[in-house]
Amino acid sequence: xxxxxxxxxxxxxxxxxxxxxxxxxxxxxxxxxxxxxxxxxxxxxxxxxxxxxxxxxxxxxxxxxxxxxxxxxxxxxxxxxxxxxxxxxxxxxxxxxxxxxxxxxxxxxxxxxxxxxxxxxxxxxxxxxxxxxxxxxxxxxxxxxxxxxxxxxxxxxxxxxxxxxxxxxxxxxxxxxxxxxxxxxxxxxxxxxxxxxxxxxxxxxxxxxxxxxxxxxxxxxxxxxxxxxxxxxxxxxxxxxxxxxxxxxxxxxxxxxxxxxxxxxxxxxxxxxxxxxxxxxxx
Amino acid sequence: xxxxxxxxxxxxxxxxxxxxxxxxxxxxxxxxxxxxxxxxxxxxxxxxxxxxxxxxxxxxxxxxxxxxxxxxxxxxxxxxxxxxxxxxxxxxxxxxxxxxxxxxxxxxxxxxxxxxxxxxxxxxxxxxxxxxxxxxxxxxxxxxxxxxxxxxxxxxxxxxxxxxxxxxxxxxxxxxxxxxxxxxxxxxxxxxxxxxxxxxxxxxxxxxxxxxxxxxxxxxxxxxxxxxxxxxxxxxxxxxxxxxxxxxxxxxxxxxxxxxxxxxxxxxxxxxxxxxxxxxxxxxxxxxxxxxxxxxxxx
Amino acid sequence: xxxxxxxxxxxxxxxxxxxxxxxxxxxxxxxxxxxxxxxxxxxxxxxxxxxxxxxxxxxxxxxxxxxxxxxxxxxxxxxxxxxxxxxxxxxxxxxxxxxxxxxxxxxxxxxxxxxxxxxxxxxxxxxxxxxxxxxxxxxxxxxxxxxxxxxxxxxxxxxxxxxxxxxxxxxxxxxxxxxxxxxxxxxxxxxxxxxxxxxxxxxxxxxxxxxxxxxxxxxxxxxxxxxxxxxxxxxxxxxxxxxxxxxxxxxxxxxxxxxxxxxxxxxxxxxxxxxxxxxx
Numbered sequence: 001x002x003x004x005x006x007x008x009x010x011x012x013x014x015x016x017x018x019x020x021x022x023x024x025x026x027x028x029x030x031x032x033x034x035x036x037x038x039x040x041x042x043x044x045x046x047x048x049x050x051x052x053x054x055x056x057x058x059x060x061x062x063x064x065x066x067x068x069x070x071x072x073x074x075x076x077x078x079x080x081x082x083x084x085x086x087x088x089x090x091x092x093x094x095x096x097x098x099x100x101x102x103x104x105x106x107x108x109x110x111x112x113x114x115x116x117x118x119x120x121x122x123x124x125x126x127x128x129x130x131x132x133x134x135x136x137x138x139x140x141x142x143x144x145x146x147x148x149x150x151x152x153x154x155x156x157x158x159x160x161x162x163x164x165x166x167x168x169x170x171x172x173x174x175x176x177x178x179x180x181x182x183x184x185x186x187x188x189x190x191x192x193x194x195x196x197x198x199x200x201x202x203x204x205x206x207x208x209x210x211x212x213x214x215x216x217x218x219x220x221x222x223x224x225x226x227x228x229x230x231x232x233x234x235x236x237x238x239x240x241x242x243x244x245x246x247x248x249x250x251x252x253x254x255x256x257x258x259x260x261x262x263x264x265x266x267x268x269x270x271x272x273x274x275x276x277x278x279x280x281x282x283x
Numbered sequence: 284x285x286x287x288x289x290x291x292x293x294x295x296x297x298x299x300x301x302x303x304x305x306x307x308x309x310x311x312x313x314x315x316x317x318x319x320x321x322x323x324x325x326x327x328x329x330x331x332x333x334x335x336x337x338x339x340x341x342x343x344x345x346x347x348x349x350x351x352x353x354x355x356x357x358x359x360x361x362x363x364x365x366x367x368x369x370x371x372x373x374x375x376x377x378x379x380x381x382x383x384x385x386x387x388x389x390x391x392x393x394x395x396x397x398x399x400x401x402x403x404x405x406x407x408x409x410x411x412x413x414x415x416x417x418x419x420x421x422x423x424x425x426x427x428x429x430x431x432x433x434x435x436x437x438x439x440x441x442x443x444x445x446x447x448x449x450x451x452x453x454x455x456x457x458x459x460x461x462x463x464x465x466x467x468x469x470x471x472x473x474x475x476x477x478x479x480x481x482x483x484x485x486x487x488x489x490x491x492x493x494x495x496x497x498x499x500x501x502x503x504x505x506x507x508x509x510x511x512x513x514x515x516x517x518x519x520x521x522x523x524x525x526x527x528x529x530x531x532x533x534x535x536x537x538x539x540x541x542x543x544x545x546x547x548x549x550x551x552x553x554x555x556x557x558x559x560x561x562x563x564x565x566x567x568x569x570x571x572x573x574x575x576x577x578x579x580x581x582x
Numbered sequence: 583x584x585x586x587x588x589x590x591x592x593x594x595x596x597x598x599x600x601x602x603x604x605x606x607x608x609x610x611x612x613x614x615x616x617x618x619x620x621x622x623x624x625x626x627x628x629x630x631x632x633x634x635x636x637x638x639x640x641x642x643x644x645x646x647x648x649x650x651x652x653x654x655x656x657x658x659x660x661x662x663x664x665x666x667x668x669x670x671x672x673x674x675x676x677x678x679x680x681x682x683x684x685x686x687x688x689x690x691x692x693x694x695x696x697x698x699x700x701x702x703x704x705x706x707x708x709x710x711x712x713x714x715x716x717x718x719x720x721x722x723x724x725x726x727x728x729x730x731x732x733x734x735x736x737x738x739x740x741x742x743x744x745x746x747x748x749x750x751x752x753x754x755x756x757x758x759x760x761x762x763x764x765x766x767x768x769x770x771x772x773x774x775x776x777x778x779x780x781x782x783x784x785x786x787x788x789x790x791x792x793x794x795x796x797x798x799x800x801x802x803x804x805x806x807x808x809x810x811x812x813x814x815x816x817x818x819x820x821x822x823x824x825x826x827x828x829x830x831x832x833x834x835x836x837x838x839x840x841x842x843x844x845x846x847x848x849x850x851x852x853x854x855x856x857x858x859x860x861x862x
Contacts, residue, residue, distance in 0.1 A: 102787025205697020
């Protein structure tokens, strides 16, 4: 048993190393800076610029967080502070169900509902033409996917704020909203930040749902109605042709490695941020 | 000397609202009952002083358990009233009906009236935060807000719309002094309140409660969690404050009631057993249960 | 009064957002049901794709259904074989504040957040390393890697709250380490059940990890070395077809998948509720 445990410690390292080994051919050919900054992706010419994909990922994730955070926060506050027991009991299973729906089903729904919605109803107000397959669509679908996660974590966090604190604030004559605004959110801040970071990690790595709706064109998105091509979609779409061109495989492995490193990075950041916020806000 | 069954008979006479009775005790103290004190046929001391809080027929049910039963009492103005009784008898619950801290629970049913300055605070049209502002609550466990010392006191100003920085500063200093904490913390107003010792935290909570300028201070076992020196501090503060505020304290420390109470209410299992001026109740209790409690037969 | 107005405004906002989220749930459901149910037929779940399946002719999804079941079954068994010893080890053998235990927990926390596509890519490299082609075995390996952190984390949560006194009580009765383990297992059994259901739910719906590793095929795999079809991939591939009927089948597959996942999630809730009732 000891052996299995110790081995499991190594898995994270092994994955990192394994991907690195596979990605090394391309890393030896070109500098990392070149790879990350180059906007051209032409595998058959040997040009592997990851910049569009990184930007695509950032755009989609950014939109998702922007849409999801306020909605999740407000809903979580309502469910945990205002709603009575029956509403809570009804809503929680529904959120569970939402979070359990497989991503591919979200993708299907995104194609059927959101893509036309964006193409026909939203985009015409802003741009001349949009197919509907855009980073906005990807962002919307992702936002709905991460919202139940955020809500349930927020709910748990609010639950940990002690009742005495709420009572103390209410006894001073504060309204419930004031109590939430000044006391509860303050006390819950580290947890909220950690939850957001968790959600960002999930959004970064979500492959199939986004892939189905974001357009898959390797350009740097200039507006939310442009198509995008996030990193996971890149890997997923091209694995079939991987073997056909030199260094294509190692380029895709590099993409996987980049993703892996970003997730690790976020994990580390969230821990540091948690500690700092606790110190700073007198918690 | 009263015999136990005499008390019983007289009680039932009074309940049926029949007569003025002048019982005699061996010590020549008289319990005078007159018409004014028959409220729904329940025995009732007439307040020689002004009443700040009046409770009429208060009944409270938590999840269908009858927690407070037919509470009727008057709390005198600008005096220290101590509610005493064994654990679980409803003291804290009664206190919480004064500042309506029960709002969130759906399982609570309340009937009856609590009149503060003549106004029923449980009425439908009453604004809750306004009531709570009138009552300052000091809990058993000091609960500093997750902010600096300064912000803790200033919180009251913030929620009631006082923004002028100078004014806020003045309020903070004034009430920290009133709580006897100013000298100890004046150099570190911006440090987290959580770093204070527990006695200091309780004084901070007192200052914080005073800063919203209540008329009544409610204390729920306010010194139970403190060491003797801090307890003494807080008790002295209460004695000092009673000239400006009506103070209602729940305590299970009998000695504390002996030390500082002006008026005593003794509760048992959700009912008021006896109430009256402290010297009377503590030195010459009328009810058997009161005598037993004071003698330490149960606590 | 300003503060009262502010509260009312936010309260309204909050109710709106809650309703919006819940309505999305219904939208998704209705969309899937509306096109999925009409496309469902007995054939769907009992036949493998026939010759012209992808251009609209007969056949069903049995390949994907069975493939998914095989992969999930295999990876759950493999996953449990790996994760249960780990959880037992950190909670029974190691003292509660051990550095090794914290390191392991941290490492699995990290692995928990790794996206499934990375597991797919890594699984692919392992397969190439071992000389495997896209196959059932490859799929099982990749999905196992995906679910082990989920299993370990869920079971660990449950095992951590187990009172140490119980262990001490067992030892003081003269139990050997093995017998104590049996006691522990019985205590956390509902927790194991919940963890397993959660991970099955995740595994069966995940497309990225099986994309490179299990491949896709029209037939039912008869050995570990043959490629296997999975429901998520079935949905994905069929949706891209221009033929309307094939698209309908994608919805049918989505419907089946969703129903399975729902059943699992209700099962998980039921078990976790049962667990909290029997908590010591």
